[in-house]
Amino acid sequence: MTAFRTLDNDDISVVISELLVATADACDPLLDGSVNEVLKALRERLGLDVVFVSEIVDGRRVFRFVDSNGRTPTLRPGDSNPVEESFCQRVVDGRLPGLIHDAMQLPPGTDVPPLPFRVGAHLSTPIVLSGGRTYGTLCCFSSASNDGLRDKDLATLKLCAQLVARKLETAAALGLEEPPADWSLEPMARYDSKVWALP
Incomplete structure (x- = not known):
């Protein structure tokens, strides 16, 4: 669904809200499709290099979904590292803010983990x-x-996180232990969108 790439940030927020409503009861329990496209479109609209979904498991951060521009350090689904070596844990427990314009310009003494590559802008939400x-x-x-990143960009990311959480819970309710390699998030029921239409 490359149509998402033609949307602006406000329209992406509408699409995410519509997916939250449309997939509340009738949805594919696997995780991919529309949400992957929304995440990719959001990354492109924000001008960022990578978007990912990580799971925290037994003290490790496991990448479950990754989309990148191909010019950044390689992160792949299934890769993992100690969660304490990540920005993720620091955002979850409040040591770092969800919106960072330039991680290299954080005040001295800020608890930033050592990284094998440079991180400039960073948006994150649990x-x-x-x-x-x-x-x-x-x-x-x-x-x-x-x-150029704004609080409304973080708000849009939080909407996406709600959508991912809903899909994870649907999968768990159907007895799926963890998402397969190809997530599927396509709504099974058709609905009329004010912004886009399912094929």
Whole structure:
């Protein structure tokens, strides 16, 4: 669904809201399709290099979905590292803000983990399940700084995180232990969108 790439940030927020409504009861339990396209479109609209969904498992951050511009460090689904070596854990527990214009310009003494590559702009939000458990994080980042990022961009990322949480809970309710390599998030029921239409 490359149509998402023609949308502006406000329209992407509308699409995410519509997917939250449309997939509340009738949805594909696997995780891909529309949400992948929305995440990719959001990354492109924000001018960032990478977007990913991570799960925190036994002290590790496991990448479950990754989309990048191909010019950044290679992150692949299934890769993992200690969660304490990540921005993700620091955002979850409040040591770092969800919106960072340039990580290299954070005040001295800020708890930033050592990284094998440069991180400039960074947007991150926890993926919180309905019972209150934090599954992991939804993050976007780039090697360059980005002063154009706004609180509304973080708000849009938070909407995406709600959508991912809903799909994870649907999968769990159907007895799927973890998302397969090819996530599927296409709504099964058709609905009329004010912004886009399913094929």
